[in-house]
Amino acid sequence: MAQSEGRGGTRVESPSTEAPLDPSTRPTWRSSALAAVLGTLVFAFLIWQVIVRGPFIAWDWQFHYYVNAHHPVGWEKAFLDIVASVTGERLFTIPMVGGTALYVAWKQGGPGSLWNIGTRRPVLAVLAGLATIAVIGYGTKFGLGRTGPHHNMDVLHAGGQAFPSGHASNTFFTGFFILCLLFAQSGLSPNLGRLRKLIPVVAVIVMIAGALMSWLDYHWLSDIPGGWLLGFIACMVALSVLRAPRRERERKPAR
Secondary structure: OOOOOOHHOOOOOOOOOOOOOOHHHHOHHHHHHHHHHHHHHHHHHHHHHHHHHHHHOOOHHHHHHHHHHHOOOHHHHHHHHHHHHHOHHHHHHHOOOOOOOOHHHHHHHHHHHHOOOOOOHHHHHHHHHHHHHHHHHHHHHHHOOOOHHHHHHOOOOOOOOOOOOOOHHOOOHHHHHHHHHHHHOOOOOOOHHHHHHHHEEEEEEEEHHHHHHHOOOOOOOHHHHHHHHHHHHHHHHHHHHHOOOOOOOOOOOOO
């Protein structure tokens, strides 16, 4: 409660803008789990659109023709390839999000905390998200077998792995879940204001990384939102693990 000087020298208390969030209004694992289920239903609809050649993929060939006519070459292509790899290749994204989870687990529990089931929660959450991308992503890729635009044909069950874009899903999950680990309600230093400021920054990075995969002709245009949606599903699964009710042995005794 903030205090201010009132008439007659009395102090009047006013509600503080930094008051802690009411536990009843805090997001729970059920909300993120529901979002994951809804995201999965939308993802299934996109798969159906790819199979029936629906409106979702209507712009793929037009964009492919445009990219072919304006394809970067030389050092420009080499530079864009590096940016696309750093922002979406698992060789880079897994250490980013995994290292953040290890750091958060260590900071929350102190030395030796990674052996404690309670403080391992951030690491388990990241593993759950990565497993979601692997299971749903590769299941869809191999199930559809969609060829990429660099083959100059769009054929299903032909050994391709175009839909969804793994780079797009990796970038989405890595960027947004790092924010959750650091600044969300269940993160290391909950800060709603900082979270809101950084979300647009991460969103721009995610959009640039996805656009590069299509601009460099590695993926059809429709593969990119499919990858983003898969990254969203993985993020919601990981949040559900992070927010899950803690058992008695996970709760640290009050100091």
